[in-house]
Every structure is written in structure tokens, then in C-alpha cells.
Amino acid sequence: MGEVLQPVEEAVSDTIASRVVAALREEIVTLKLKPGDAISESDIAARYGISRQPAREAFIRLAQQGLLLIRPKRATVVKKISADGVRQSRFIRESIEVEIVRRVAGAHLPETKEALKAIIADQEAASEIEDVHGFHELDELFHRTLARLAGVEYAWQLVDDHKIQLDRVRYLTLGVASQKRAITEHKAIVAAVAAGDAAGAEAAMRAHLARAEVLLGQTIAEHPDYFEAEEDEPAEGETV
Amino acid sequence: MGEVLQPVEEAVSDTIASRVVAALREEIVTLKLKPGDAISESDIAARYGISRQPAREAFIRLAQQGLLLIRPKRATVVKKISADGVRQSRFIRESIEVEIVRRVAGAHLPETKEALKAIIADQEAASEIEDVHGFHELDELFHRTLARLAGVEYAWQLVDDHKIQLDRVRYLTLGVASQKRAITEHKAIVAAVAAGDAAGAEAAMRAHLARAEVLLGQTIAEHPDYFEAEEDEPAEGETV
DNA sequence: TGCCTCCATCTTCCATACAAGATTGAAGGC
DNA sequence: GCCTTCAATCTTGTATGGAAGATGGAGGCA
Numbered sequence: 390m391g392e393v394l395q396p397v398e399e400a401v402s403d404t405i406a407s408r409v410v411a412a413l414r415e416e417i418v419t420l421k422l423k424p425g426d427a428i429s430e431s432d433i434a435a436r437y438g439i440s441r442q443p444a445r446e447a448f449i450r451l452a453q454q455g456l457l458l459i460r461p462k463r464a465t466v467v468k469k470i471s472a473d474g475v476r477q478s479r480f481i482r483e484s485i486e487v488e489i490v491r492r493v494a495g496a497h498l499p500e501t502k503e504a505l506k507a508i509i510a511d512q513e514a515a516s517e518i519e520d521v522h523g524f525h526e527l528d529e530l531f532h533r534t535l536a537r538l539a540g541v542e543y544a545w546q547l548v549d550d551h552k553i554q555l556d557r558v559r560y561l562t563l564g565v566a567s568q569k570r571a572i573t574e575h576k577a578i579v580a581a582v583a584a585g586d587a588a589g590a591e592a593a594m595r596a597h598l599a600r601a602e603v604l605l606g607q608t609i610a611e612h613p614d615y616f617e618a619e620e621d622e623p624a625e626g627e628t629v
Numbered sequence: 630m631g632e633v634l635q636p637v638e639e640a641v642s643d644t645i646a647s648r649v650v651a652a653l654r655e656e657i658v659t660l661k662l663k664p665g666d667a668i669s670e671s672d673i674a675a676r677y678g679i680s681r682q683p684a685r686e687a688f689i690r691l692a693q694q695g696l697l698l699i700r701p702k703r704a705t706v707v708k709k710i711s712a713d714g715v716r717q718s719r720f721i722r723e724s725i726e727v728e729i730v731r732r733v734a735g736a737h738l739p740e741t742k743e744a745l746k747a748i749i750a751d752q753e754a755a756s757e758i759e760d761v762h763g764f765h766e767l768d769e770l771f772h773r774t775l776a777r778l779a780g781v782e783y784a785w786q787l788v789d790d791h792k793i794q795l796d797r798v799r800y801l802t803l804g805v806a807s808q809k810r811a812i813t814e815h816k817a818i819v820a821a822v823a824a825g826d827a828a829g830a831e832a833a834m835r836a837h838l839a840r841a842e843v844l845l846g847q848t849i850a851e852h853p854d855y856f857e858a859e860e861d862e863p864a865e866g867e868t869v
Numbered sequence: 870t871g872c873c874t875c876c877a878t879c880t881t882c883c884a885t886a887c888a889a890g891a892t893t894g895a896a897g898g899c
Numbered sequence: 900g901c902c903t904t905c906a907a908t909c910t911t912g913t914a915t916g917g918a919a920g921a922t923g924g925a926g927g928c929a
Contacts, residue, residue: 669909669910670910671910700910700911702910703910704911
């Protein structure tokens with residue numbers, strides 16, 4: 390299972406700080422807190438009716454997850470999205486998921502085909518009734534299931550942690566039409582995997598993930614203020 | 630450069646907590662703090678002559694890195710090494726590094742060959758004078774340089790963060806003879822990359838990384854107490 | 870008008886005190 | 900002798916007060 394090795398999100402139990410982490414994380418991904426927004430320990434403490442200490446610890450954890458930027462003695466801001474960072478997150482994801490489908494294709498497990506097809510069927514149903522949130526969750530389940538079949542569920546955990554960078558971009562581009570294309574691509578992946586065609590599965594997965602590239606350019610054009618300046622130097626002399 | 634997106638190690642500047650993180654991290658990797666050892670905030674605070682607060686924040690960060698396990702209201706212990714976690718860290722590393730050498734082989738950059746050959750030459754020198762630490766650092770530089778040439782240095786950052794799990798294992802098996810083999814394998818990688826042979830580079834990289842597998846089994850046999858019980862269930866009902 | 874200086878006010882960082890759950894071992898009853 | 904119970908003493912979690920640095924605007928000066 391999720392077992393062992395930094396679950397990154399929650400390495401600790403049910404505490405005030407943990408709840409604040411979850412709440413802020415949600416606000417950041419859904420852009421209720423926008424990239425560049427400044428928040429302070431006192432703000433958050435007052436807002437949740439707690440003391441500054443748990444708020445501070447939440448900041449630390451979110452900073453490690455790359456969502457906040459703590460500028461010592463100055464302020465803490467919601468990190469702007471880095472185009473290069475998004476590209477490299479995608480690189481990481483593609484590297485790992487390609488390796489995953491290869492493994493699954495080579496393993497010839499009996500339950501593979503049925504498990505994946507069931508998820509796709511649910512996705513089609515969710516798409517019918519325009520359940521955006523449900524569709525999103527099923528998409529996640531599809532990829533996590535592949536990881537499980539490959540025996541590397543923790544590796545997916547990692548991809549998932551970094552996917553949050555991609556998720557903020559995706560939240561800006563809620564393409565409803567793209568759901569049908571995603572389903573088609575999922576089917577192609579399953580077909581190749583079930584046939585034991587590793588090369589075909591790899592190609593299908595790469596095609597599936599390639600879409601994000603165009604979305605990124607499009608999003609930068611529409612919301613340039615949410616992204617970091619694309620210079621070579623870190624712009625400000627901040628601690629990174 | 631290192632730019633953006635959770636540098637995971639240090640998302641914050643020069644502070645007491647940061648220094649404690651670095652110090653403890655070092656002690657954990659070098660096994661001065663052994664897997665299973667219990668430490669407390671008060672211990673560390675007293676040891677470094679600071680208050681509990683910075684020590685506590687250091688714990689939080691190290692827990693997120695998967696090096697500590699915080700058991701609320703009970704104790705904080707150095708996390709035992711998980712054999713499955715090590716395997717999956719290796720999986721992650723192989724996935725990403727294979728993709729990297731493919732890219733570099735396909736890019737045909739002029740400086741590639743010289744840069745890598747220079748590092749290998751330094752490694753041979755370090756091996757001659759039995760500079761173990763220097764050799765280790767050059768090995769790291771070799772792989773990081775490949776990532777830089779591929780334009781995904783941040784992705785290497787990620788591998789590096791997870792490599793710490795492998796490093797604890799490696800610290801237990803300081804094979805001097807294996808240095809020569811590592812150098813030979815590095816040369817094979819460079820040869821394939823410089824020739825633009827993506828498939829050959831991939832194969833060479835996989836062969837290079839495969840060695841860790843045998844080391845793991847060997848190490849578990851020698852130091853079973855440093856590893857987690859290999860059951861299916863998390864053994865204790867702890868928060869993971 | 871334009872520039873420099875200083876101070877009120879913000880921020881994060883650290884120290885300290887207290888609260889509450891978990892553990893351990895000893896004392897008491899059987 | 901063995902089991903149960905409970906209390907002293909660990910642990911981490913939270914609250915609060917103060918310190919040091921950074922910021923920005925007001926006010927003085929050329």
C-alpha cells in the first residue's frame with residue numbers, strides 16, 4: 390500500500406496543522422488562493438481560530454511541497470507556477486508511467502484487462518452526466534491502478550505529489566470536450582497492455598500525456614500573471 | 630538551474646531549523662543514527678543548545694523526506710529501511726535516468742562527450758588514491774551532468790532526494806572493487822550517448838543501475854535489524 | 870521637485886509554558 | 900506468584916510572548 394517512504398502529504402496523524410495543510414492545499418489547487426497571493430501565519434491562525442504555531446508548521450510543509458515560498462522575515466506567498474517546472478513534472482510523470490505500462494504489458498496478469506475496462510466504463514458514465522469531479526477522480530484511479538498492477542504504487546504516489554503542479558494548470562483549462570479524447574486514449578492503452586504489446590503501450594501512453602504540452606502554452610498566454618517570469622536567473626535574489 | 634519547485638531539502642533560508650535538518654540528515658545517512666533509534670525534540674534541543682521549536686520543525690521536514698517517523702504523543706524514531714521502498718526508489722531512478730540518456734543521445738550536443746569524459750578521468754584518479762568520498766561525489770556529478778545536458782536538472786533533484794534511501798544501503802556496503810566496474814559502465818554509457826545510440830545508452834544505463842539489486846539482498850541478510858519487517862500489513866497500526 | 874533618513878509596522882523566527890495522550894513500572898489485591 | 904490498577908514521567912501538540920530583520924511611507928533637507 391501507500392506504506393513507507395515519504396507520503397509527503399501526510400507524514401503525521403490527525404492534528405490541527407494537518408487539517409490546515411489539507412485546507413490550504415485545496416485552496417491553492419482550486420486557485421481560491423492565487424499564485425502570488427501573500428498570506429501570513431497570523432492571517433491563517435485568525436481565519437481558522439487557532440494559534441500561530443500550527444499555521445506556521447503547515448506553511449513549512451506546504452513550502453516543501455513547492456506550493457508556498459517562505460521569504461524569511463518578509464512574507465509567505467503562494468508560489469507562482471513555473472513553466473519549466475511544469476514541463477519537468479511532466480517529464481517525470483512520463484518517464485515513470487511509460488515504465489509502468491511496459492511492466493504491466495510484460496506481466497500478463499489475468500485481472501488487468503477487466504480492472505481497467507471497468508474504470509473506463511465508469512468514466513464514460515461520469516462524462517455522460519457531466520460529473521467533472523468524478524471524471525477527474527476516475528482518471529486518477531486509472532493511472533493509480535496501472536501503478537498497482539506494476540507493483541510500484543509508491544512510485545505513483547510520487548507522480549501524484551508532483552501532479553499538483555499540473556493540476557493548477559488543468560484547473561485553468563476545464564476542457565469538457567477533451568474528456569472523450571481522454572477515454573479514447575485510455576482504451577488504446579488498455580488494448581496494447583492487454584495484448585502484451587509493451588512498445589505499443591509505451592507509444593499510447595506518451596501520446597496520452599503529450600496533450601498537456603499545448604495546454605501549458607495556451608494557459609500561459611491567458612494567465613501570464615500566474616506564472617513566473619521565464620528568465621534564466623531567479624529574478625529576485627530569493628532563497629529558492 | 631536548481632530553480633523553482635520544491636527543492637525539498639531546503640525550501641527555506643539559513644535558520645537554526647535548517648542547520649539541524651542538515652546535521653540530522655547527515656547523521657542518518659552515515660548511520661550514526663541507526664534505523665530504529667528513538668530521538669526526541671528535547672534531546673536534540675539540548676544537544677544543539679537550542680529550544681524545542683526549531684528541533685520540532687526539523688523533525689517535520691525530515692519526516693516529509695521519509696527519514697523520520699513521528700508517532701504522535703509517543704516518540705519519533707529513525708525510520709527503518711524498507712526493502713520495497715528501496716526497490717521502488719530504484720524503479721523511479723531507472724525510469725528517469727533511462728529517459729534522460731535517451732534524450733541526451735538524441736540531442737547530439739557538442740559538449741556532451743568532453744564533459745562526461747572529464748568526470749570519468751577524475752573518477753579514475755580518485756579511485757587510484759582511494760578517495761572514497763571524492764569518488765562518490767564524482768559519481769553523483771556524472772549523473773547530474775547527464776540530467777543537465779537533458780535540460781531536466783530538477784528531475785535529477787527528485788532522484789537525488791529519493792536516492793538517500795539507496796545511500797543508506799550503499800553506506801553499509803563500501804565495495805572498493807566495485808569502483809572499477811562503475812567506471813567501466815560509465816564509459817559504456819558515454820560511448821553510446823556520444824554515438825547518438827539511444828537504445829544502446831538505455832541498455833547501458835539499465836545495466837549500470839541493476840547492480841543495486843544484489844547489494845540490497847546481501848545487505849538485508851547482514852543487517853536485518855535495520856530493515857522493516859517485510860509483511861504485507863504495516864505491522865503496527867501507525868500513521869504512515 | 871527630488872532624494873535621503875528614520876520610524877512605525879509588518880513579517881517570520883525562536884523561546885517558554887502548558888495541555889493531553891502514551892508508556893512504564895511499582896504497588897496492591899487475588 | 901500473577902494479574903490488575905494507577906500514577907509518575909515520558910512523549911508530541913498547542914498557545915503565547917518577545918526578538919530581529921524587512922518594508923514602506925512620512926517627514927526633513929537640498
